[in-house]
Amino acid sequence: MADVVRRLGMHFVTLLDRTAGAAQLVSTSAASATASGVQSRPPSSSTTGEPVLGAPTSTAASSSATGVITTDGTCGATNNNMVCGNWYQGSCCSMYGYCGNTTAHCGDGCQSGPCLKGAAPAAPGPSPAPANANPGAFAVVGQAGVPAMHAGLLPNGRVVFLDKVENYTQIKLANGQYAYSAEYDPATNKPVGLAYKTNSFCAGGSFLPNGTFLAVGGNAPLDFIDPTIGDGFTGIRFLTRSSTDASLNGQSWVEPGNKLSSARWYPSVQTMADGTLFVASGxxxxxxxxxxxxxxxxxxxxxxQGSSHGVSVPMEILVKNQPYYMYPFMHLLRDGSLFVFVSKSSELFNVATNTTIRTFADLPGDYRTYPNSGGSVLLPLSSADDWSPDIMICGGGAYQDITSPTDPSCGRIQPLAANAAWELDSMPEGRGMVEGTLLPDGTAIFLNGCNRGAQGFGLAQGPTFEALIYNGSKPLGQRWTTGASTTIARLYHSVALLLLDGTLLVAGSNPVAQPVLTPSAQNPFVTEFRVEVYTPPYLQGSNANKRPTDVVLSSKNLVADSQTFTVGFTVPSGAQTAKIALYHGGFVTHSVHMGHRMAFLDTTGWVSGSTVQKLTVKMPPNGNVAPPGPYVVYVVVDGVPAVGQFVQVS
Structure with a gap:
């Protein structure tokens, strides 16, 4: 660990020397950050609200620029009308007052410098999508117990919901305070309240290699609501569940006291091949x-084990894309690099050397990350193309205001390809807060969100009710179909994730600072406790009778080193093909699915015509393709998945 801290600390000092703006962010040196493990910060307002960027006041270059050149990378009307001059990251002043050279800085709203004045590459508008022949169905199945801000599928098959400190939930704890977390059992559709010690408002998270669910960061304590909950800005929370030990069920979050090295509200997390966790932004x-x-x-x-190395290191893509720098999309690739996307910009980042390997052209269209988040998925991996990553980003919006249009366009890129470039497609309508979830048959489902507005309290309208089904194996222009529609608005603070039985659990929507139960003119969209299940096309109608059954795995402790294991199962008469999917659902929040991935594994042994099958299955070659942690194995026969089984991958 000392070597890691020394390396990070050296780069920390180097990058601070380069960027005066970044230097102002960090009030401790690398040495003091290492010693204390906690970075000092300006005081929080300790309220239940959030800052709102608002709509840009002008899209024209400022005529009142002073000519005084920035010294820290800030500029424009809110920063004494300074100009960027030759600021090393770029000389366009963005609409929110930061210097840079991306389309987010130089395009619409540029205040001074070389503004693009409408010359940014255009993104496609909405594209009609035919109805899916088998659209699936939504059904309300229960009550969440708490607002579902964050969620994850636990190794016991239950779903954890994690929320901020609230003045009302449906569950009270033994100490008389409201529960802000719940463990929801899809078998009974009942929640059990869980306690925690620090406010997890807008945290990030992942799974540890041993299967423990992790939540990091958060916000200030709200003593006037609950004096038992402490400061969550540097909080690290653990929740351990097991597929074999039911005694863990219902146990509360554990917070032993280890902290992040700096405060993080809205961080993203990715588990790496060596089991360490990369925590970024906030x-x-x-x-x-x-x-x-x-x-x-x-x-x-x-x-x-979830302990910080004690140093927070400036990351240039985040520094450069302020204020659209929080909750970045991050995906671990087969070569160990991280694909990082924020605002409209993306890069490959080498965590080991702390360097940018490659940058990509900006994705045309609007902002794609908080507070105008769309959704991002790493499409299914397989050995057929050497585990090459294919990443998709859809939706977003123009600015953080209820009047903001939302973006219907999607970009798809293969970041390790020599000629990597964005392929553009579009959904049937603009959608903000839309989240993509992989399905075991290889398709992806996009749910939730709005057609107008942005993330933030009371900032969205035009809820989008329809499920959108994406089949990435089809030709461009034929990949989207429309599925069933819900009647429940799923706006800010909603979640969607895959369950063991192959259905999707959909919950949340709490677009108010504190829970409101009755709609009004002031709050037309209120706190939503209803839990729905969406049944995808592959389980709808007669497909429900085509499930593989009697699944038996030779081992549930697997290693990502090309080892083999066997899977036995029974198939319906006339079954033609089988696939084995290795699936990790990740940490779900704010339409960001952290760590989410799926790989189709190589198999041998299929016997045509037999109803009893036993396949030999080959694991991925390394932890870059399958980082350590809990996964679900789905047997998928002719596109229909069996009930999944949890395994532990190391």
């Missing part, structure tokens, strides 16, 4: 992100 205090000193565009490394 706010230092939950205040206005157009003010440089409030922001934390850095990363830090947690050990496989």
């Amino acid at each position: 706010s230092l205090n939950g205040l206005d992100p157009t003010v440089l000193v409030n922001n934390n565009p850095t990363y830090e490394i947690l050990s496989p």
Whole structure:
């Protein structure tokens, strides 16, 4: 660990020397950060609200620029009308007052410098999508117990919901306070309240290699609501469940006291091949992100046990894309690099050397990450193309206001290809807060969100009710179909994730600062406790009778080193093909599915015409393709999945 801290610390000092703006972000040196493990920050407002960027006041170049050149990378009307001059990251002043050279800086809303003035590449508009022949169905099945801000499928097959400190939930704990987390059992559709110690408002998370669910970061304590909950900005929370030990069910979150090295509200997390966790971005205090000193565009490394190495290191793609720098999309690729996307920009990042390997052209269209998040999925991996990654990003919006249009366009890129470029497609309508979830048959489902507005309290309208089904194996222009529609608005603070039985659990929508149960003119969309299940096409109608059954795995402790194991199962008469999917659902929040991935594994042994099958299955070659942690194995026969089984991958 000392070597890691020394390496990070050296780069920390180097990058601070390069960027005066980043230097203002970090009030401790590498040495003091290592010693204390906690980065100081300006005080939080300790309220239940959030800052709102608002609509840009002008899309024209500012005529009142002073000619005074920035010294920290801030500029424009809110920063004494300074100009960017030859600021090393770029000389366009963005609409929110940061210097850079991306389309987010130089395009619509550019205040001064070489504005693009409408010359940014155009993204496609909405594309009609035919109805799916088998659209699936939504059904309300239960009550969540708590607002579902964060969620994850646990190794016991239950779903954990994690929320911020609220003045009302459906469950009270033994101490008389409301529960802000619940363990929901899809078998009974009942929640059990769980306690935690620190406010997890807008946290990030992942799974540790041993299968423990992890939540990091959060926001300030709200003593006037609950004096038993502490400061969550540097919080690290653990929840352990097991597929074999039912005594763990219902046990509360564990917080032994280890902390992040710096405050993080809205961080993203990715588990790496060696079991360490890459934690990136966040706010230092939950205040206005157009003010440089409030922001934390850095990363830090947690050990496989969830302890910080003690140093927060500035990350240039985050520094450069302020204020659209929080909750970046991150995907681990087969070569060990990270694909990182924020705002409209993306890169390959080498965590081991702390360097940018490659940058990509900006994705045309609007902003794609918080507070105008769309959704991102790493499409299914397989050995057929040497585990090459194919990444898709859909939706987004123009600015953080209820009047913001939303973006119907999608970009798809193969970031390890020599000629990597964005392939553009579009959904039937613009959608913000839309989230993509992989399905075991290889398709993806896009749910939730709005047609107008942005993330934030009371900032969305035009809920989008329809499921959108994406089949990436079809030709461009034929990949989208429309599925069933719900009647429940799923706006800010909603979640969707795959269950063991192959259905999707859909919950949440809490677009108010504190729970409101009755709609009004002031709050037309209120706190939603109803839990739905969406049944995908592959389980709808007669497909429900085509499930493989009697699944038996030779081992549930698997290693990503090309080892083999066997899977036995029974198939319906006349079955033609079988696939084995290795599936990780990740940490779900704010339409970001952290760590989410699926790989189709190589198999041998299929016997045509037999109803009893036993396949030999080959694991992925390394932890870059399948990082350590809990996974679900789905047997998929002719597109229909059996009930999945949890395995532990190391």
